[in-house]
Amino acid sequence: MVRGRISRLSVRDVRFPTSLGGHGADAMHTDPDYSAAYVVIETDAEDGIKGCGITFTLGKGTEVVVCAVNALAHHVLNKDLKDIVGDFRGFYRQLTSDGQLRWIGPEKGVVHLATAAVLNAVWDLWAKQEGKPVWKLLVDMLCAQALKDGWTRFKVKVGADLQDDMRRCQIIRDMIGPEKTLMMDANQRWDVPEAVEWMSKLAKFKPLWIEEPTSPDDILGHATISKALVPLGIGIATGEQCHNRVIFKQLLQAKALQFLQIDSCRLGSVNENLSVLLMAKKFEIPVCPHAGGVGLCELVQHLIIFDYISVSASLENRVCEYVDHLHEHFKYPVMIQRASYMPPKDPGYSTEMKEESVKKHQYPDGEVWKKLLPAQEN
């Protein structure tokens, strides 16, 4: 488990006098002293584990890199390791977008060598805390934690680049094995023939469904896609951008979908969602809500539990999307145990946000935006 706040960063100039023997010399670098700017980061966790990072330098050059590391240190200090690795992409961007330091890069030269030393230390720390070599940490990152937590169904985004989709689907299928469910989501990227063609190529990864293969308004297009893909064992899922119950009715009548995705915040609240649940029951189409976003999981769990108890009375082919994101801002966040939603017990619709979260994130006057907006304006 990732733990601790980064409490100390030190950097040392470590040089080996290799120039004495001419080791490593080349046509340009005739007197290299192989060196490293050596970064050590420590946390306030009790385990005493330290992260070590280096960048490779040649002798005197190290002095300059050490300065750059010190100049970057404030981005790392006092950060929770959990927050860093939880949004490593964002953290990387933060480090490489330092408004003043990036001028002497950007993302190259001294400042980038320093970035590498710092980030290498972060990776080292993280992998040590997890008790794994970095390669294993990387290999295990995809679905492994989710598998460990008991999740049996996984969704992958597709539609931007076929070769890349094939590569990622292969990795995921290999990790989850043939039994677990894989779903794909194209977020409306294709036209109708393209959806059929693309998904025929991805069929070998045995997806349960392709979600939003094309425009959410194209009811007959969904029907055509459905006709072509169902024989390949792929169902059509849609609904997160379905604007009202009438569209759902037409999708159902046109046999355009095999999985219906209600959305607690796009349809007219509980009321309209109930009518869609009932229609889905009439057509014997499983409801598999869209969730994630902000609070969608919190809300939709109420609807899907109602569906199970009072409408469909079935779990067959039914899933409720879950994304582990932003729940901490809610007063009654969803509870997930062993990959399942636990029925909420607090009165209400689980919609109440924590006042401090609202205050902080209120746009444009909340603390978070006050900090961000001037930075963005400059």
Ligand SMILES: C[C@H](O)[C@@H](O)[C@@H](O)[C@H](O)C(=O)O
């Ligand atoms: C922009 C959003 O995150 C979508 O990518 C998301 O709703 C997605 O389609 C989903 O099914 O969760």
Ligand SMILES: [Mg+2]
């Ligand atoms: Mg989707």
